[in-house]
Each structure stands twice: as C-alpha cells, then as structure tokens.
Amino acid sequence: MIEAVGLRKVYGKKVAVQDLSFTVRPGIVTGFLGPNGSGKSTTMRMIVGLDRPSAGQALVDGKPFAQHRAPLSTVGALLDAKAVHTGRSAHKHLLAMAATAGIPRSRVDEVIDLVGLGEVARKRAGGFSLGMGQRLGIASALLGDPSTVMFDEPVNGLDPDGILWIRNLMKELAGQGRAVFVSSHLMSEMALTAEHLVVIGRGRLIADESVKAFVDRVQPRGVTVRSPQAEQLRDLVAAEGGRLAAMDDGSFDVRGLSAERIGDAAARRGLPLHELTTVKASLEEAFMELTANAVEYQAHGPAGGGPLTVPGAPAPAREEVAR
Numbered sequence: 001m002i003e004a005v006g007l008r009k010v011y012g013k014k015v016a017v018q019d020l021s022f023t024v025r026p027g028i029v030t031g032f033l034g035p036n037g038s039g040k041s042t043t044m045r046m047i048v049g050l051d052r053p054s055a056g057q058a059l060v061d062g063k064p065f066a067q068h069r070a071p072l073s074t075v076g077a078l079l080d081a082k083a084v085h086t087g088r089s090a091h092k093h094l095l096a097m098a099a100t101a102g103i104p105r106s107r108v109d110e111v112i113d114l115v116g117l118g119e120v121a122r123k124r125a126g127g128f129s130l131g132m133g134q135r136l137g138i139a140s141a142l143l144g145d146p147s148t149v150m151f152d153e154p155v156n157g158l159d160p161d162g163i164l165w166i167r168n169l170m171k172e173l174a175g176q177g178r179a180v181f182v183s184s185h186l187m188s189e190m191a192l193t194a195e196h197l198v199v200i201g202r203g204r205l206i207a208d209e210s211v212k213a214f215v216d217r218v219q220p221r222g223v224t225v226r227s228p229q230a231e232q233l234r235d236l237v238a239a240e241g242g243r244l245a246a247m248d249d250g251s252f253d254v255r256g257l258s259a260e261r262i263g264d265a266a267a268r269r270g271l272p273l274h275e276l277t278t279v280k281a282s283l284e285e286a287f288m289e290l291t292a293n294a295v296e297y298q299a300h301g302p303a304g305g306g307p308l309t310v311p312g313a314p315a316p317a318r319e320e321v322a323r
C-alpha cells in the first residue's frame with residue numbers, strides 16, 4: 001500500500017509536484033495518468049526514495065520506503081527498463097540481486113519462469129530486445145515477492161503480445177492481494193487494466209477515484225437508438241428537440257436527448273425500439289477533457305495559435321443531421 005501525503009518536489013524554480021495526496025490500495029490495479037511532464041516519474045521516484053520530497057512524505061505499508069528492512073520485499077519497482085541492460089546474463093543479474101538482498105537462489109528461477117525468460121536467461125541481457133528487457137525488469141521487481149509493485153510506463157514500445165502479457169500480469173499481481181501502481185500513456189490500455197485511477201496535471205491531483213467515476217464525470221457522447229420505424233424515430237427526435245445522424249449499421253446516433261427521454265417519448269407514441277444505449281465517453285475522451293488545462297506543452301497548428309492538439313485526441317464527432 002502506498003500513501004502520498006502532501007507530496008511536493010521542487011527542482012530549482014520548477015515545481016514538479018505539489019500538494020499531492022493519494023492512496024494506492026492492495027488488491028487492485030491503480031493507474032497513474034497525467035499529461036507529459038505532469039510529475040508521474042518524479043512521484044514514483046519519491047515513493048522509492050530515489051528523490052527526496054521538498055515537503056510531505058510518501059509511505060509504503062505505513063512508513064517511508066528507506067525505513068523498511070527488506071526493501072525488495074516491500075516495493076518492486078520498474079522505473080527504467082533499460083537500466084537492467086547489462087553485459088551479464090539475466091540469470092546472473094538476478095542472482096547478484098538476490099545474493100545482496102538475502103533472497104534464496106530458488107526465487108531467481110521462479111521469477112525467470114514467471115516472466116517467461118527461461119530460454120534466454122543465460123544469454124547476455126545487453127542483447128535483449130525491448131520486450132525481453134522489460135520482462136527482465138519485471139523479474140527484478142518481483143524478486144523479493146513485494147507487497148507493492150510500481151511500474152512506470154511498462155508497455156512502452158511493446159508489441160500486442162507483450163502488452164497483453166503485462167495487462168494480465170498486473171491483474172494477477174493485484175489478484176494476489178498486492179498493491180499495483182502503474183503509469184501509462186495508453187488510455188485504452190489503462191481502461192482495460194486499471195480499476196482505480198490517480199490522475200495528475202501540472203504536478204497537482206486531478207482525480208483519485210474509480211475508472212467508472214472518472215468517466216462518469218464527463219457528459220455521455222450520445223445515445224444509440226435502433227427502431228424498425230426509422231421515419232417515426234426521426235419525427236420523435238425532432239419533436240423533442242434532439243439531433244440525429246444515421247449510422248452505417250442502421251442505428252441512429254442521437255444527441256441532445258437522454259436515453260430516458262427518448263424511451264419515454266417512444267413509449268407514449270407506441271414506437272418500438274430495438275436498441276437504446278447511452279454512449280459513454282471513453283477513458284481517453286474523459287482524460288482529454290478533464291486534463292485539458294493541465295497540459296504542460298501545448299502543440300499548436302503550423303500557423304500557430306490554432307486549436308489545441310494533443311497526440312491521441314479523440315476523433316472529431318460524427319456529422320450530425322438536424323431534422
């Protein structure tokens with residue numbers, strides 16, 4: 001379990017993190033999201049004592065990381081996967097780590113199996129692919145069987161197989177009762193992996209809540225409606241003051257009316273509906289909306305002064321047809 005209490009970090013004049021308090025609970029995956037430069041890595045480094053907070057503190061299982069007698073069994077961290085690229089083999093690298101921390105040799109073979117590096121464990125880790133390096137980083141993090149794991153951008157640069165593997169591993173580690181704290185830029189991936197979110201922008205807390213509560217904070221995108229009587233549906237939407245667009249699959253995208261209002265109006269007119277679904281914002285859309293003012297470096301169009309564009313921004317809304 002991680003507790004950040006009033007964390008603050010200042011580099012010279014730059015305030016990287018301020019007044020940051022949140023909790024990462026055991027048994028679930030907590031996603032750590034924020035635009036570039038918002039302070040995620042700085043926060044993670046403070047949790048494991050690699051950076052000293054300018055104020056506040058980070059506690060792991062109730063005390064600062066540095067005060068734990070068995071640090072590798074307290075937090076397993078993957079902060080920079082490239083850091084484990086070495087001339088030694090993966091096996092030797094892990095053995096050396098285990099020896100220094102008083103961890104039995106048998107655990108080395110266990111974690112090598114767990115991350116699927118059995119066949120290459122005796123090869124020089126310096127020649128590893130990015131995905132293999134990532135697996136070795138995770139093996140190192142899990143060596144001490146830690147109660148908390150913390151991964152900074154673990155799926156960066158991985159292929160779909162690697163991403164799926166990491167996703168399942170995170171869930172498995174949480175299912176074993178560990179606190180799992182993971183940062184990622186990939187919103188769609190976080191939506192599939194995390195149950196809870198800590199979202200920061202410009203070093204400050206924006207949200208510490210479930211993925212569902214975060215997504216529910218923004219307006220639904222619209223309502224998908226399907227009816228065998230399309231013309232009557234068009235009339236109904238126009239009469240209620242909504243807008244409607246025909247979709248390729250025969251359904252209609254209705255904006256400006258809630259599903260309840262459409263359903264009630266259809267019932268009054270005896271209009272059969274075969275589908276009535278509120279389309280919620282995706283995690284990515286919610287993130288873009290709720291962190292719009294917290295993007296540190298805003299990219300503008302070629303002429304300058306254009307609309308804010310951020311990589312991964314949602315596609316423009318579908319063309320709407322007013323009737």
Ligand SMILES: Nc1ncnc2c1ncn2[C@@H]1O[C@H](COP(=O)(O)OP(=O)(O)OP(=O)(O)O)[C@@H](O)[C@H]1O
Pocket residue numbers: 011014015016034035036037038039040041042043
């Ligand atoms: N050692 C340092 N010295 C000075 N400034 C730093 C240092 N480390 C980070 N910063 C600044 O602090 C802010 C937060 O950086 P940090 O790397 O924690 O953000 P991040 O959310 O992890 O970003 P990214 O998603 O791009 O990795 C940034 O403005 C960064 O430039």
